[in-house]
Amino acid sequence: MRTALGMAVGLVLADSSVVVLALPEIYRDYNVSVSAVIWVLVAFNLVLAATAVPAAAIARRVGPARGAVAGLGVFTAASLACGLSGSLAVLVAARCVQAAGGALAAGAALELLPAEVGSERRAAIVWAAAGATGAAIGPAAGGLLTQLVSWQSIFLVQAPAALVVALAILPKARAEAGGAAIRAELRRTGRPHGAANLALGLVSAGLAAALFLLVLLLIEGWRNSPIEAALAVSVLPISALVTGRFAGAVADVRGRAIAGILLLAGGLAGLGVLPHASIPATFPSQVLLGAGLALVLSALTETALEGRAPQAIHGGWTLAARHAGVVLGLLVMTPVFTSDLTTQRAAAEQAGTAALLDAQISIPEKFSLAQRLADRLTAESGKVPVIAPAFDPLPSAPADRAGELALEADLQNQLDRAATHAFSASFLIAALFALAALLPIAFARRATL
């Protein structure tokens, strides 16, 4: 049962990031803009944030096991609808329903966990860890499925997985009393932990950049395949899992939260000042981000839940804070990086033209190459172009051949620089979001955080 509950939370929270690697495919399939396709992510997180607390209340009213099964049922049906959707509007609508079902399942799981793991504190740790693991693994899993099968398969695979988890909880739901006793307990609901939830929201705003922008940079900026990107970003969840095993050694949640925030801010700032365009260059930042994620999410979630009843309601508040933060991060950073992409596209065009004009190749070859490069730009319709085909075949004259090879390297360098720089400001803003999470912690009473 404990595994099933952990899987329920992991599945739901993985969904907040699982489509990140699929977004480029989705916006190509539906022929929409980046600003439009971002709603596949935003809608899910927005609805999850808005429904987390009411869903937790509903779960307690109908009985947490019944709530978990019902939530997973809705999640399953909505996942199927996502996978079979024929338009962006239907996909976004199905994502909203999926989020509502997910909120019900995740809130109910937190209410069920204490009986399974022995204490509310332990339940909070398991619940937070399952969510963090799901969110961290989501992009890599989504990337693998997108390339090996299709982006639709992400949702079609989730549906039977959620169904299996629901079936595992079903016997408990059938045996559940529900009703009056739980309704009476609702009156004891205390105020949510303001500082911890506010910090969770700000940290999540920064994490949205880590999970979303990094993947876009790898696929759209540096033109890696979804599988390459999935493997590349797997450093982050590995770091989170390793750190998570040792995080409990430091009992002071305030220390863990501050350390985690510093690591997150450092990792995000590191991505904002990448010295060159290569996957290994992102690894140090990912290590810091994973470690920071494991430290800060567990510390803040434990704090938000400790000594507060009922757990499901306060767990709902943490879900609401986290996913509202993700929405905030996406809504602030998307216009920044789309604007920077346009600026850097123009800068790359100028730098590339300069490189072509100054290239050590003959005039006829220069004009022929310019035409082939222009054709590549047209064929890629505004995206970062793959320029290698324009240089194929290389000229037979040795001088022109050497000149073209040097030019190809120079043009690729300028494109890499432009693509990387286009994301810099957004990563730095994300780092500021993470650092801002220190403020509520600083102002919170020492006794509470």
Place this chain on the structure above:
Amino acid sequence: MSSRGLIVGSGAAAALLVLVSLALGGASYEPAGVGDPCQSRQWQPGSGLDHVAQQLSLSALDGAACELHVSRETLVISLASPQGRQAFASDPQLADSLRAGLIKAIDDAESSGDLPGLVAAGLREVVANLPADQLISTIRNAGGLLGQLGVDVPSLPNILGG
């Protein structure tokens, strides 16, 4: 590990990552800037018609871009489209900027010793009387401009001392 040790270690790791990235050039990892067309570019050493023609074209682009207060690259990008070429061919002011660029290029070639004075004077005369719609193709193919002097183009490297 103590709470204080964890915070100090995390802060140090974060600062180290950012400082190393900056030291490796992270703050300036962006596309190369373009040069000021009004600043004379060095006339590249070399010989042969193709070399002289390339230098003439590049210098002409610089001169025209300087007249228009845009970068050389912006001018090239605008000349790449049919609409851009039409605008330059039909607007006398734009055409004059191209003509001024070509004259400057001939001056530069003469100063560098790549064009003899007599040839340079002849080319200036040709450029001054070129119809507006031929200025763009002349900048693109300065070798053709040399051919307009009425000499055998393949023999020009010899005439020019190449």
